[in-house]
Amino acid sequence: MSGKRIVLTSDATMMSNYNGGVMLGFAAILPASMISERIFKWLFCPPVEAGADGSALLAPCGMRKVEAALLEAGFSPDEVIVAHPDHLDEAIGPDTEIVGIGHDDPMGKIAVREIEEMINRGAPYNRTKFLELLGHPLIREHRPKVVIGGNGSWELRGEDAGVDHIYLGEGERTFPSICKRIIGGEDVPREVEGEAVPGDEIPVNRGATVGGIVEIGRGCWRGCSFCSPTMRRTRSRPVSRILEDARVNLSAGQRDLILHSEDAFMYGSVGMVPEKEILLDLFRRVKGLGPRTVDVSHMSLASVYHSQDLLAEVSEVVGVGSDQRYMSAWIGIETGSPRLLAKHMKNKTKPAPLEAWPEMVRECYGLFRDRSWLPVASLVLGLPGETATDVVATTELVESLKESVGLMLPLFFTPIGETRLGRARGFGREEATPEHWELVGSCLEYNLRHLKALHSYYSERMTAGPVQHLALRGTNILADFALKKYLGRMKRGEPPN
Numbered sequence: 359m360s361g362k363r364i365v366l367t368s369d370a371t372m373m374s375n376y377n378g379g380v381m382l383g384f385a386a387i388l389p390a391s392m393i394s395e396r397i398f399k400w401l402f403c404p405p406v407e408a409g410a411d412g413s414a415l416l417a418p419c420g421m422r423k424v425e426a427a428l429l430e431a432g433f434s435p436d437e438v439i440v441a442h443p444d445h446l447d448e449a450i451g452p453d454t455e456i457v458g459i460g461h462d463d464p465m466g467k468i469a470v471r472e473i474e475e476m477i478n479r480g481a482p483y484n485r486t487k488f489l490e491l492l493g494h495p496l497i498r499e500h501r502p503k504v505v506i507g508g509n510g511s512w513e514l515r516g517e518d519a520g521v522d523h524i525y526l527g528e529g530e531r532t533f534p535s536i537c538k539r540i541i542g543g544e545d546v547p548r549e550v551e552g553e554a555v556p557g558d559e560i561p562v563n564r565g566a567t568v569g570g571i572v573e574i575g576r577g578c579w580r581g582c583s584f585c586s587p588t589m590r591r592t593r594s595r596p597v598s599r600i601l602e603d604a605r606v607n608l609s610a611g612q613r614d615l616i617l618h619s620e621d622a623f624m625y626g627s628v629g630m631v632p633e634k635e636i637l638l639d640l641f642r643r644v645k646g647l648g649p650r651t652v653d654v655s656h657m658s659l660a661s662v663y664h665s666q667d668l669l670a671e672v673s674e675v676v677g678v679g680s681d682q683r684y685m686s687a688w689i690g691i692e693t694g695s696p697r698l699l700a701k702h703m704k705n706k707t708k709p710a711p712l713e714a715w716p717e718m719v720r721e722c723y724g725l726f727r728d729r730s731w732l733p734v735a736s737l738v739l740g741l742p743g744e745t746a747t748d749v750v751a752t753t754e755l756v757e758s759l760k761e762s763v764g765l766m767l768p769l770f771f772t773p774i775g776e777t778r779l780g781r782a783r784g785f786g787r788e789e790a791t792p793e794h795w796e797l798v799g800s801c802l803e804y805n806l807r808h809l810k811a812l813h814s815y816y817s818e819r820m821t822a823g824p825v826q827h828l829a830l831r832g833t834n835i836l837a838d839f840a841l842k843k844y845l846g847r848m849k850r851g852e853p854p855n
Contacts, residue, residue, distance in 0.1 A: 403483075684731060
């Protein structure tokens, strides 16, 4: 095989539809020593299907955007492939000049670090698989230029991992020109910053996406100091292009769609509150295409709080309770402390005052309960300037939400390249105080409390067979049993081991 000129791919932890349950993808942060690769693939991260030419029939949405941009920039389909990581022998050859690898957390510097530090069982699957891909025999043999992009590309800074270029930022405008420069033999810096793309220029995907992700917009105006999406200008895509992306997924056999942006309820808005009719029209038109379910990827609690009737109306348009059992979204609680909001998240509650934050969160969780929404909430531990009082306020907030089904994900603060905190020092196990461990224990207790209900809800979207469902239920029981030994220690303010 002579190979394609430009190969786009990722490792097995990114190129999976996770048995239809996107949250199963979090299993990639588990240490590889804890579970055999065969079971890991079968239960959590089965490979996406491959085409006859070695292409991946499903791929991350960002990779699909880059593929479409390359084709629109003049590269032919004979030169570009989104390759299946298990079939690189059909994609990489002597004619291959660029291998572009997209990843969200290639070196495990975000969510993985907590697991690795807490239980001390070695490297996680996502880092292990990423490094295996970088060392693939065909990459070593043919020596194409390796370019790392995606949300986690910054993690390769300072790493000696055989990477030629680190691509930061958006890809559609700048990446095709970088490829032309590399192919033309020009000097290209090790780090490249991609130019922001107007909403109406974000291209339509040429293939289906993992999870049925359909991008509706980019950026966030709230400006949280530690969050990279807030560095991007807010833009919405035209409805016509959103619907085209949805049709691509549905035509490929995807039945479930996830509308993706940093704050789905702010689609089409140019102010601080949602544009109700624009948003409802979007949901009606997507729903009219006939998907089995519709979800959103992320939304701000403030957007929900300041337009409380909108959650109910979106639920009715989508058919929650009739056509589908629930809707879900990733939300950022981050902290229960208004003082810490004032330091790092000054716009998080607007147009309400910062002091209203804890009650805003509780009220939104009440709305989620009433309307069968499942929130997946992130908390950030160890932000610069955080005090024990701030951590206690967050723990009290988590405890007050324990009756609401959802997930709580406590994340150690990790400084990344494109945020307003620049090179602030990260936070890890050694810096954690008894108050932090008590908070982590409260989150773990919350998650274990709702594990059975979460599995029941998520089963609606899953493609796993009966044996896999039974195995996942067994895994839930084992997780409950295994993690309780850590839970008791952390609730007492002690490290897990």
